[in-house]
Amino acid sequence: MGLRGIVIGRSIPWWMPGLVAMAFSALWFIFYSTGPIDSVASYRGIDGTPQKWFNGHLGLFFKIDMLGAVHLFLLPVFIWESLKKKSFFKNSVHLVWGFWISFILVSALAYFNYRYWITFSLPVVAIVFKYLYENLRSKSDKVLIWAIALLLCVQGFNIFAKRIYNKLNTNSITSETGLPQKVDKPVDASILARLTFKPNLVFDFFNKNQVEGAVLLNGLPMFYTHCRQKAFMYFAERDIVYSSIGKSHLLDINTSSDALPRLSLQDLNIQYVLSSSSHNQMFKDFKKWIDENCVLLIQEGDIILYRIEHSHETRKST
Amino acid sequence: MINIIVGISLLLTLWLTLFSSANLLCSNMVLGKITTRHVDRWIFIAAFPVFLSVVIYYLLLFNLPANFVFGVMALLVIGTGIFGLPAFSRYIYSSFRHINSRVEYAFIAALSFFILISFFLSLIMPVYSNDLAEYVMLSRYFIDGNTQFIDGERFFENTGFYYIGLHAPGFPLLGAFGDWVFSLHNYGNAVFIKSITGVYAALLLFVSYLYFKKVWNRPIVAVMPIFLFISSYGVIISMVKFHIDTIRIFTILAVVYVILNKNRFSSLYYTILGVVCGLACFIHSLNVFFVFILVFIDFINSDLRGYNKFLKYFISALYIIGLGGIYYLLELTFGSGWVLGEL
Numbered sequence: 001m002g003l004r005g006i007v008i009g010r011s012i013p014w015w016m017p018g019l020v021a022m023a024f025s026a027l028w029f030i031f032y033s034t035g036p037i038d039s040v041a042s043y044r045g046i047d048g049t050p051q052k053w054f055n056g057h058l059g060l061f062f063k064i065d066m067l068g069a070v071h072l073f074l075l076p077v078f079i080w081e082s083l084k085k086k087s088f089f090k091n092s093v094h095l096v097w098g099f100w101i102s103f104i105l106v107s108a109l110a111y112f113n114y115r116y117w118i119t120f121s122l123p124v125v126a127i128v129f130k131y132l133y134e135n136l137r138s139k140s141d142k143v144l145i146w147a148i149a150l151l152l153c154v155q156g157f158n159i160f161a162k163r164i165y166n167k168l169n170t171n172s173i174t175s176e177t178g179l180p181q182k183v184d185k186p187v188d189a190s191i192l193a194r195l196t197f198k199p200n201l202v203f204d205f206f207n208k209n210q211v212e213g214a215v216l217l218n219g220l221p222m223f224y225t226h227c228r229q230k231a232f233m234y235f236a237e238r239d240i241v242y243s244s245i246g247k248s249h250l251l252d253i254n255t256s257s258d259a260l261p262r263l264s265l266q267d268l269n270i271q272y273v274l275s276s277s278s279h280n281q282m283f284k285d286f287k288k289w290i291d292e293n294c295v296l297l298i299q300e301g302d303i304i305l306y307r308i309e310h311s312h313e314t315r316k317s318t
Numbered sequence: 319m320i321n322i323i324v325g326i327s328l329l330l331t332l333w334l335t336l337f338s339s340a341n342l343l344c345s346n347m348v349l350g351k352i353t354t355r356h357v358d359r360w361i362f363i364a365a366f367p368v369f370l371s372v373v374i375y376y377l378l379l380f381n382l383p384a385n386f387v388f389g390v391m392a393l394l395v396i397g398t399g400i401f402g403l404p405a406f407s408r409y410i411y412s413s414f415r416h417i418n419s420r421v422e423y424a425f426i427a428a429l430s431f432f433i434l435i436s437f438f439l440s441l442i443m444p445v446y447s448n449d450l451a452e453y454v455m456l457s458r459y460f461i462d463g464n465t466q467f468i469d470g471e472r473f474f475e476n477t478g479f480y481y482i483g484l485h486a487p488g489f490p491l492l493g494a495f496g497d498w499v500f501s502l503h504n505y506g507n508a509v510f511i512k513s514i515t516g517v518y519a520a521l522l523l524f525v526s527y528l529y530f531k532k533v534w535n536r537p538i539v540a541v542m543p544i545f546l547f548i549s550s551y552g553v554i555i556s557m558v559k560f561h562i563d564t565i566r567i568f569t570i571l572a573v574v575y576v577i578l579n580k581n582r583f584s585s586l587y588y589t590i591l592g593v594v595c596g597l598a599c600f601i602h603s604l605n606v607f608f609v610f611i612l613v614f615i616d617f618i619n620s621d622l623r624g625y626n627k628f629l630k631y632f633i634s635a636l637y638i639i640g641l642g643g644i645y646y647l648l649e650l651t652f653g654s655g656w657v658l659g660e661l
Contacts, residue, residue, distance in 0.1 A: 067550050070550070118550075148546065222448070
């Protein structure tokens with residue numbers, strides 16, 4: 001069996017896609033370990049040109065830390081089958097087109113979140129499995145089971161390798177991006193306590209006391225579901241507050257190109273800020289503003305409640 | 319402990335009633351004459367709760383009181399559910415009677431265990447993640463009779479909440495229905511909306527298994543792709559973490575399934591395609607794009623010609639707009655502009 005027989009013939013060795021996947025796993029590690037820039041993008045693994053392409057736009061195949069290497073098998077399947085006269089996809093060419101157009105759509109518009117790639121996951125797995133099954137059908141069940149076992153090993157390798165990599169490199173990530181270690185739930189508590197964790201001290205502060213003033217929520221809408229205190233949503237990464245006047249900026253620095261009005265804290269009677277240590281890092285100017293104008297009231301897990309001591313207006317008058 | 323057991327029992331009862339009602343209304347009355355395949359029936363059974371949320375959406379759109387709407391829907395579901403329970407039990411029994419493989423028993427036992435664990439977590443875990451919190455807030459407003467979001471207004475004055483999502487309210491409306499029923503038993507704390515993730519994750523795996531079993535005709539082979547699917551870390555996260563993902567994926571894969579099996583549905587294909595596509599759109603805005611692509615590809619590939627082809631797909635389009643697309647049309651014309659606007 002020469003090279004032509006391996007690539008184009010019927011007897012494609014089942015271990016070949018596995019080797020390809022392993023090789024790309026190594027490549028992924030190289031890309032992942034280059035210097036991160038933006039904390040939000042870093043969290044999503046798309047912080048830099050190679051990461052943005054491999055973990056973002058082509059994430060269906062290459063974001064193997066979340067989706068597994070099985071998706072990567074689809075590329076050789078597509079390439080090798082397109083070289084054949086009797087294609088594996090001969091009865092469903094129109095659906096293959098649908099797949100690629102949908103892929104381009106998500107790649108262009110929704111690449112930043114791996115959850116959208118999961119939509120493709122089941123069809124991808126079904127295609128890959130069907131391909132393996134049809135190529136190994138002539139052999140025994142044992143070969144098929146071993147092939148699947150190898151695939152699962154590759155999957156497991158990627159999942160655990162990512163966790164180990166993160167544990168080993170937490171300090172370097174923290175120093176370069178400002179993204180702290182994730183401590184949103186008490187680490188030393190029991191599993192049940194971690195599952196049921198919510199910042200009760202913060203919620204009790206508002207629910208059991210007659211507190212005046214609204215709260216500025218830095219990306220934590222869960223506050224609405226536990227407290228009846230009036231609150232406004234703020235997204236530090238874009239520096240946008242959503243309130244009765246629509247969208248506005250909290251700080252002087254406009255992060256987006258559109259000119260939005262600046263929020264008046266006194267008009268909306270905002271006296272508290274609810275944030276988390278990881279959310280604080282989303283925008284460095286916001287962290288600076290917190291340090292200068294707010295006093296820490298309660299910290300529970302990762303969640304922090306601040307009281308605003310000096311609003312913009314007060315600062316100006318002084 | 320008693321609370322947990324009662325809560326899980328109530329969740330099981332409500333989901334069983336919903337599916338029993340779906341089996342009576344969709345599968346027995348509509349699909350029974352067309353197909354006897356399990357996958358078809360389960361897809362319609364699973365799509366019924368979304369259809370229910372579409373009906374609730376229309377009733378709220380016409381400013382009917384929320385308690386009246388949810389009450390009527392609950393009576394309808396519980397009534398038809400109880401009435402249809404014998405048929406549903408017979409259907410489940412007839413499906414399971416053919417099980418003669420240990421692999422199949424193990425798979426179904428694992429799924430049942432997963433559903434129980436998921437219900438348990440729905441009861442004990444608070445609403446924590448951002449997206450779920452937004453859906454829960456919408457569902458609470460619907461329960462309270464505040465339908466300003468349906469009328470295109472996104473800022474809620476009393477709490478300061480501002481909904482910034484792009485999706486039609488299928489998921490929060492379904493959650494509102496379940497939690498309205500649970501509030502009668504003091505289990506209304508967003509328990510039902512959280513349980514949707516687990517139920518549709520189990521349905522996704524179960525229906526996929528049924529389909530793979532039909533394709534390969536062997537339980538051991540049908541289980542293998544399921545194993546591969548759930549071996550992804552992201553897939554496990556999306557099935558365990560309460561979110562819209564599982565119902566979103568289920569509804570769009572239902573569309574792919576219907577297109578793959580178009581020859582079996584004969585003349586009713588265009589109606590079924592329209593219904594399934596419309597319901598997929600009503601869950602998530604990404605599904606709208608997927609549906610557009612899939613229907614367009616199917617239109618190009620269709621064997622029909624000329625006027626007849628346009629008429630058939632026009633009927634499908636009407637169903638899509640009527641069942642899910644209406645929200646996006648209203649958003650584009652009177653609301654925030656959907657993807658064209660700025661949120």
